[in-house]
Amino acid sequence: MSTLPRHPSEGTNRERSAPAIARAARLLADAGVEGARGEAELLAAYVLGVPRGRLALADGFTSAQRDRFDALVTRRADREPLQHITGVAAFRHLELAVGPGVFVPRPETELLAGWGVEQARRGTAPLVVDLCSGSGAIALAVAQEVPAARVVAVEGAPEALSWLRRNAADRAGAGDRPVEVVAADVTGADLLADLAGRVDVLLCNPPYVPAEVVVPPEVGRHDPAGAVFGGADGLAVIRPVVARAAVLLRPGGVLGVEHDDTHGEVVPRLLTDDGRYVSIADHADLTGRPRFVTATRRPADG
Known part of the structure; x- marks a missing residue:
């Protein structure tokens, strides 16, 4: 030591x-x-x-x-994460409670959240869904910055859910619009069935690191493996999310998914091959590495 x-x-x-x-x-x-x-x-x-x-x-x-x-x-x-030591993680205009059992939100994810905020602001009362919500970083940022939005945050891991609910309650107490927390597996075939065809903006920061990748000690020892690794190729969660998002989004609704920096071509290709998306584009993070993909749900007659 x-x-x-x-x-x-x-x-x-x-x-x-x-x-x-x-x-x-x-x-x-x-x-x-x-x-x-x-x-x-x-x-x-x-x-x-x-x-x-x-x-x-x-x-x-x-x-x-x-x-x-x-x-x-x-x-x-x-190599204990700084955020575990202080108990908080900064994310856009928020300070979120974090600790063992929940993924510490990263600065690069602020770009996806910012894109989601911009898209949500285009509507009058947008319905925004955040899958793999973890601490609630993306969902709570949207709720804070787009007060007119209805925001639904989905998380399946029990320990992460505890942090999500705590942060959601704290932000509601601070005056932000409450976020609806749903406990569910985002790969489920009937995920959010009551919202099918109604979602305006769907955002997701899933586990996406390929299984054999060596990660820093802060990640490997402290972040939950289920929030980091996405199967052998890193796409085990992204694939079903892409498919389910096409069901949940209204025609013209938009999708944003963060991915590994090795996925700059393969994830856009998944969206293209699905056939239900248009305007597919990949976006780099502040270091110039591929970081998240966006797309629009094709109109029914498109």
Whole structure:
């Protein structure tokens, strides 16, 4: 287990945080954590109870705070996700509760959510469905940013459902329009049968990593495998979602599905081969890698 080098405290006097943050950043970098300096600052801000941008103006660590900071940095150096340590994940304009049992939402998924928000805003009272909702990141972002939308979030894993319901309740308490939570397997043949032909926007961030891919420790040790891996080729969930979405979407309704960066050709091809979609396009993430596909449900007479 990695540990920070100890430095003597000065009783109840406060120790300047900058040297401790610098040492923590070096430890995290040595442990292979990307963005080590930023994460060290976020942990310091968390311990001090201030926004990261105000660290320079904050009082230094008390002895107890320094001990806590050291312990949290040690956990992060052992590759426990930062979001599990702090208990929250930032996503667009939200802070979501996360922890063991639920997939930590990633920044790249904000692009799919943003596309969904744009599409939903085109309607007056759109019906939006989020499949494989996990923590509820996409569904809750749409509900917050498109108050006129009816949003349905579907999740099948019991532990993830607990986090989804907690986040949905928190956001409703904060004044956002409530999200309807449905416990269901998204690959089910009769999924959301009562909504067939009525959905305006359907979004999905499914498990899509091919089974043999080696993932970072934060993912392999802490994210639920069922939310990460999508079978041998990564398409085990995407295939039935593509088929079911065509039933759920109204003519002219739109679909957005995140996928592995190796799926930039194969997932659009699945949509083309299905025959019920038009305007199929793949989109890159901020690193230029293929990340999500969009399509429009073909009109009945199209």
